[in-house]
Amino acid sequence: MKKFSSLFLVSLLSGATTLGAYKLFIENDGFLSENKKTIVTSAPPSFSKNVGLGAETVDFTAAADNAVHTVVHVKNVTYRTINNPMLEYYYGYKGGQQQAQVGTGSGVIISEDGYIVTNNHVIQNASELEVTLNNKDTYKAKLIGTDSKMDIALLKIDAGKKLPYAAFGDSDGVKVGEWVLAVGNPYNLTSTVTAGIVSAKARNLDQKGIQSFIQTDAAVNPGNSGGALVNTRGELIGINTMITSMTGSYVGYSFAVPSNITRKIIEDIMEYGNVQRAILGVEGGELNAAVSKELGVDRSSGFYVNNVTKNSGAQKAGLAKGDIIIKLDETNVTSFADLSGVVNTKRPNDVLKVTYIRNGKAWVVPVTLSKNEFSSYEFNGMKLEDISPADAKKYNLNYGVKIKEVENDYNDFLKGSIILKIDNEKIENVESASEILNKKQENRAMKIELINKNGQLERYILQTR
Structure with missing residues (x-):
């Protein structure tokens, strides 16, 4: 009886399986029937972007x-x-x-x-x-x-004909992870194109914190400097500038000056003959967990204002020590490079909308940017200024400061000379001269290397007072 029950159960299951298979594959609209219905599955709208596409799916040829x-x-x-x-x-x-x-x-x-x-x-x-x-x-x-x-x-250059030229793109709109091309002449190999992605934005490699580079992993080598960084539409979004390497060759990262900063610089040079550099009028540093803990603030990102420059646009707008700047116009500020990257695209008297935190509450104020206060500097009876494009061309220089005025007759022979070095330290401009001279102690001699009005190189020992 037990054996008969087992056989009956097996037969019943077999019959059910056969009937199910018939229904699924043959009868009416089954998979094998002539009247079958197809089911199409589609991704939801959130998956409509080209997420996860490899380089082979992006067309780089036109760019x-x-x-x-x-x-x-x-x-x-x-x-x-x-x-x-x-x-x-x-x-x-x-x-x-x-x-x-x-x-x-x-x-x-x-x-x-x-x-x-x-x-x-x-x-x-x-x-x-x-x-x-x-x-x-x-x-x-x-x-x-x-x-x-x-x-x-x-x-x-004067080519005597119309030349093809690059169209500027908006470097502020570049996204991390976006495909880019680096075009240049590495090792004298002309018209070389390499591809990569934007690895980071607002990278600062300068101790003064004024630089704000686009970082990419597109291969860049010696000879690429000055070449183009373009997006997949062929728009210029950066000028390839440097690599960080212990060998001198590409090891994975390269850096480009953003196109918005580049565009502003060349427009200044063409219109004014020099760069019109503006300042917000704040000093401080970027926040992180350690700095925030030391300062006793509850935010770990943003720019902490430690000092406000007297008579600057920031002071006139009411910014004060302890404020935390988190946005300039529509750009979020998490570091000094973010802040300087925006300011470097502006000129004196431009207005920025500054969003900052004070006592846990967000405030927004318009700030009129000031002219860089280091356009001139006075030291030891001498008024110093950046060299003009005419002086740079005349003496074949791209650094140095000019002695514009001298208070006493004893040093009057220095007037019009261009200082190149102070105590063997190269003087790039008035700002670097002020940093070096402010450290000099009173009644101490210093060595100055300069080019006189006749273009001759001379060295002097001057006594500070």
């Missing part, structure tokens, strides 16, 4: 084709005199042999009439500048102006 025609090869020729000390000692021979040193880099055409943006370090100390286009045409280039702080320089 690359546009960019290579706007990127040029820049050759910097510098001449130096090689002296023979033996001839000088025995025969009083004062002549020397001219020796040419050649450096190379990249540049980007930004207008059809031949304006080209590159890095300051690419053309530094150049006696001659030569630009070669993608079609192999070569032209002599003229230096229009530089900004050594942001490592940007503007050149001009």
Whole structure:
């Protein structure tokens, strides 16, 4: 009886399975029937973005084709005199042999009439500048102006025809993870294109905190400096500037000056002859967990105001020590690089909408930016100012400060000279001169290296007072 029950149960299950299979695959709209219905599944709207797509699914060809025609090869020729000390000692021979040193880099055409943006370090100390286009045409280039702080320089060539040029994109709108192309001439390999993503924004590699780079993992090597960083639409979003490497070659990260900052610099140079640098008028530092704990604040991000510059736009707007700036216009501020990145795109008298936290409450105020107070500086009876583009061209310089005025007749012979070094420290501009001179103790001698009004290099020992 037990055996019979088992056989009956097996038969029943077999029959049910057969009937189910018939219903599913054959009868009416079953999978194998002629009247079958198809079921289509679709992702919800939130999955409609190109999330997770590899490089092979993104078309780089149009962007690359546009960019290579706007990127040029820049050759910097510098001449130096090689002296023979033996001839000088025995025969009083004062002549020397001219020796040419050649450096190379990249540049980007930004207008059809031949304006080209590159890095300051690419053309530094150049006696001659030569630009070669993608079609192999070569032209002599003229230096229009530089900004050594942001490592940007503007050149001009006269090609006698309309040139292809790069369209500026909005670097503020660039997203971390976005695909980008680096175009340049590494190791003299012209028209080289590499791809990567934006690794980070607002990177600062300078101790003064004024720089705000786009970081990318697109391969950049020596010779790429001054070349283009473009998005997949071919828009210029940065000027490739540097790599961090212990070998001197690419090891994974490269950095570019954002296009919005670059654009502002070159517009200043073309319109004013120099960079119009504005300041917000606050001093302080970025917050993190350790700093917040030390200061006793309950936020771990933002810019903590430790001091407000007298008579600055920030003071006039009511900002005070202890405020935490969290936004400038529509840009969130989590670091000093975020703050300086926005301010570097503005000019004196521009207005920024500043959002800050005070006593746990958010406030928004308009702040009119001030002119950089370091346009001139007085020390020891001398008034110093940044060198003009005319002086830079006349003496073939891209650094130094000019002695504009002297109070006493004893040092009047220094008036009009350009200071290059103080106690062997290179003087880039008035700001760096003020930092060095403010550290000097009274009644101490200091060594100054300068170029006089006749273009001769001289060295003096001056006594501070």
